[in-house]
Structure formats: structure tokens, C-alpha cells
Amino acid sequence: MHKLVWLPLLLPWLILPQSLSSAPTVGGCAIFPANNISNTRIDDLPRHARSDEYVAAIGPNAAVHPDFGSGLWEGGPIGIPFVVVPAHQPLVDIVFTDYGDESDPGPYPIPDNAPIEGGADADGDRHVLVLQQGSCHLYELFYAFPVGHNWEAASGAVYDLASHALRPAGWTSADAAGLPILPGLVRYDEVAAGEIRHAIRMTAPETQMAYIWPARHYASEITDPGYPPMGQRFRLRSDFPLEGYAPQVQVILRAMKRYGLILADNGSPWYISGAPDERWDNEMLRELKQLQGSDFEAVDVSSLQLSPDSGEVR
Numbered sequence: 173m174h175k176l177v178w179l180p181l182l183l184p185w186l187i188l189p190q191s192l193s194s195a196p197t198v199g200g201c202a203i204f205p206a207n208n209i210s211n212t213r214i215d216d217l218p219r220h221a222r223s224d225e226y227v228a229a230i231g232p233n234a235a236v237h238p239d240f241g242s243g244l245w246e247g248g249p250i251g252i253p254f255v256v257v258p259a260h261q262p263l264v265d266i267v268f269t270d271y272g273d274e275s276d277p278g279p280y281p282i283p284d285n286a287p288i289e290g291g292a293d294a295d296g297d298r299h300v301l302v303l304q305q306g307s308c309h310l311y312e313l314f315y316a317f318p319v320g321h322n323w324e325a326a327s328g329a330v331y332d333l334a335s336h337a338l339r340p341a342g343w344t345s346a347d348a349a350g351l352p353i354l355p356g357l358v359r360y361d362e363v364a365a366g367e368i369r370h371a372i373r374m375t376a377p378e379t380q381m382a383y384i385w386p387a388r389h390y391a392s393e394i395t396d397p398g399y400p401p402m403g404q405r406f407r408l409r410s411d412f413p414l415e416g417y418a419p420q421v422q423v424i425l426r427a428m429k430r431y432g433l434i435l436a437d438n439g440s441p442w443y444i445s446g447a448p449d450e451r452w453d454n455e456m457l458r459e460l461k462q463l464q465g466s467d468f469e470a471v472d473v474s475s476l477q478l479s480p481d482s483g484e485v486r
Contacts, residue, residue: 210370217476220471274342310352358424
């Protein structure tokens with residue numbers, strides 16, 4: 173009885189497709205299941221019909237900018253920091269000042285000394301990202317300030333990283349697109365290990381007054397369909413040569429081809445987000461600036477959608 177030998181032929185859907193691999197992990201937590209849209213390869217998906225328009229709207233001649241690195245910039249770390257806290261981290265109250273009706277209520281397990289994007293005195297987005305071990309829940313704040321042992325923020329979102337559930341339709345998060353931030357950051361450890369297995373967060377100067385799956389929120393009044401909506405996925409063209417780039421830069425470029433970029437916020441053109449780390453070689457990261465918008469194309473990921481309220485892929 174050797175029927176199992178023929179199972180892959182009779183039931184090809186049991187074979188793990190090329191688009192899926194093991195989920196990335198941080199702090200012992202899988203960052204969403206492996207078959208989540210964030211962790212799914214898009215290199216074989218069709219080019220979006222409006223790719224040329226979207227790239228033109230963002231800037232075909234604008235250089236890619238790695239918005240992360242080592243050291244300080246204007247007194248703050250370069251990138252969006254995060255902290256991993258233990259399961260017993262004390263909970264604190266959160267007061268929401270702007271988007272309380274679209275925020276997940278507290279308390280959140282945020283320590284007094286949680287790192288703030290841009291540093292303690294920053295006047296920018298001031299994101300605070302906290303991953304709790306044990307529960308593997310992700311807590312994210314936008315424009316956050318410590319107030320005694322509690323925190324005040326413009327908005328906040330909580331994600332169960334074992335779940336595919338998206339935020340309610342129309343809700344923001346700590347990001348304009350209503351998406352989580354941490355899953356889209358380029359992190360040093362994964363680059364050093366030789367592979368990034370997730371989409372990378374990016375920004376664009378102007379976006380459409382629309383969002384597409386898996387995004388849940390827009391931040392624009394532009395109705396021109398030639399501008400990209402929040403959640404739009406892009407990828408580095410398959411014929412872009414990797415030779416000549418530093419090995420760690422090649423890891424990032426390869427991820428841009430396989431998993432692509434996801435438009436998550438308004439900002440400078442082709443800025444890709446990462447976590448600050450003193451091990452980054454800033455001079456090496458500057459090689460990414462040799463890329464420009466015309467090296468990318470928009471991708472149609474609609475064929476992967478199972479449900480508009482879930483990040484699970486077909």
C-alpha cells in the first residue's frame with residue numbers, strides 16, 4: 173500500500189506553494205501566520221493595470237531611501253524602534269486624543285522607558301511599538317507621550333499576531349493605512365540571517381482617497397485613480413540586477429522582488445521603513461539610494477484575497 177506516494181499528484185493543493193514560507197519571528201512570536209498576506213510572495217502575481225500611473229505619481233526618478241540605520245539623526249534613533257516586553261509587563265492606561273473612536277482601548281503593556289520614534293523630544297510621528305511575549309500581542313501607538321506611568325497618544329491599535337483579523341473597515345491604526353507597523357520593518361537580525369520573509373513598509377508623497385486589501389483606512393482627499401491607494405503593493409522588477417551590491421543589501425533587494433513593498437503612510441517618495449540598530453552599516457545602506465521609482469512596478473494581489481476582513485491568503 174503506497175498510496176501516500178501519489179498524494180501530491182492527486183491533491184496538489186497540499187503542496188506548500190512557492191508564495192508561502194515560515195513566518196518571520198520576533199521575540200519568540202510569529203509575526204502573523206505564514207499564509208498571511210504580509211508574509212506572502214508576490215513575485216509571480218500579475219502587474220497592476222495602473223502600475224505606470226502609480227509609479228509616476230510617486231516619482232519615477234525619485235531615489236529609494238532607507239529610513240533606518242545606526243546612530244542618531246537630529247537627536248533620535250534612525251528608524252522606527254520597537255521593544256519586546258515579558259508576559260508579566262504591567263498594564264498602563266492610554267488616553268487617546270484624536271482617534272479614540274477608531275482605537276483599541278487600553279490598558280497596554282507599555283513600559284515607562286519604551287523607545288519613541290525620533291527620540292523623547294521628537295515632534296514627528298512618535299510611534300511606540302511594543303510586542304508582548306507569551307500573548308504574542310502587538311501594541312502600537314501614534315504620536316505617543318508618556319504621562320507619569322501612563323501614556324497619551326493620538327491613536328492606538330492592538331494585534332493578535334496569531335490571527336488574520338484586520339481592523340474594522342475604515343479604522344486607522346498607528347499608521348495611516350490601518351495596518352500594523354512592526355511586521356513591515358526591515359530588521360537587522362533577519363538581514364544578517366540572509367532572508368526577509370515579509371512585505372516592507374513604504375511611504376509616498378500623495379495617495380488616493382481609497383484603500384485596498386489589506387489596508388483599512390485612507391488619508392487623502394485625492395480622487396484621481398492615477399494615485400496609489402493605501403495598501404498598494406509594489407515590487408522591484410524581476411530583471412533588476414543584484415550583482416555589485418553588498419551582500420546585506422542584496423538580501424533587501426531580493427525581498428523587494430519576492431515580497432515587495434506595501435504603501436502604508438503618506439511621506440517622502442520610496443522611503444522604506446526599518447528598525448534602528450547599532451549594527452547597521454549606514455554607508456552600506458546608502459547603496460539602496462541607487463534605486464529609483466522606475467525600478468518598481470505595482471502588483472495586483474486581489475487574487476489572493478479570501479475575505480475582505482481577513483489577511484489570510486488563498
